Amino acid sequence: MEKLKSALEFGGILSKQDIDYVASHYKNRSLKAGEHFQEFHKIANEIAFVESGILRVYAVDDNGNDVTKYFIRKNQFFVDLESYYTAKPATDSFQAIVNSVLYTIHKSAIEKLSDEIPNLYIFIKSVTEAALLNKIKDNDFLNFGDAKTKYLEFVKRYPTLAQQVPQHYIASYLKITPQSLSRIRKELVEKSHGNGRSKP
Structure with a gap:
């Protein structure tokens, strides 16, 4: 209250x-x-x-x-x-x-x-x-850039949503397929592991 x-x-x-x-x-x-x-x-x-x-x-x-x-x-x-x-x-x-x-x-x-x-x-x-x-x-960011750009902007703006919202809802919101989002996330995880950083 x-x-x-x-x-x-x-x-x-x-x-x-x-x-x-x-x-x-x-x-x-x-x-x-x-x-x-x-x-x-x-x-x-x-x-x-x-x-x-x-x-x-x-x-x-x-x-x-x-x-x-x-x-x-x-x-x-x-x-x-x-x-x-x-x-x-x-x-x-x-x-x-x-x-x-x-x-x-x-x-x-x-x-x-x-x-x-x-x-x-x-x-x-x-x-x-x-x-x-x-x-x-x-x-405002949904109409700009490719799928990866949109996802990175989403994570930057809404880290809590990125962690708590099921992936298929995020994909739907970003107007990309769940498969594309899985691919992007996998690529980012591999890249961050390669740089010794924690996963996004």
């Missing part, structure tokens, strides 16, 4: 009293690795905060392949914005990759709180904009 309260301090928009009051409306929810927070075709009606763990957001392409779009890390808020605001069924699914602990709040509670605390609307708008910018920044 302290991490959630700390995140609610973002931008200095909410007072300490407001933060305590808003945080009291969140519910704790645990997900085991592989469990879904939200599945396809459901309407998003909750905003969540990641206390610990990692989730992935994925869709299914025209060929029925599972495509990982991005990862959600600890201390991040998340929601399927389009489904949440339009009340249309979601086209993305949110799945825990490792055991994860979330705090969630229902749309109806947010609406009630926004009537009581006008600054909450400003806070949500600010967090949403920051999340969208982060998503763009997170994905």
Whole structure:
């Protein structure tokens, strides 16, 4: 709960009293690795905060392949914005990759709180904009360079994800085949062993 309260301090928009009051409306929810927070075709009606763990957001392409779009890390808020605001069924699914602990709040509670605390609307708008910018920044390297360049950049930016996320999800996110990723990792391990360094 302290991490959630700390995140609610973002931008200095909410007072300490407001933060305590808003945080009291969140519910704790645990997900085991592989469990879904939200599945396809459901309407998003909750905003969540990641206390610990990692989730992935994925869709299914025209060929029925599972495509990982991005990862959600600890201390991040998340929601399927389009489904949440339009009340249309979601086209993305949110799945825990490792055991994860979330705090969630229902749309109806947010609406009630926004009537009581006008600054909450400003806070949500600010967090949403920051999340969208982060998503763009997170994905900006995906269109540049070859597979190896993308993987090295991914490892550099997100060492924890590189260690904890299963390889096939990383390959899907990087838009390369699992075989290509295995080859790249093998090559890097061999190279690091040749240099007497520890494996990446």
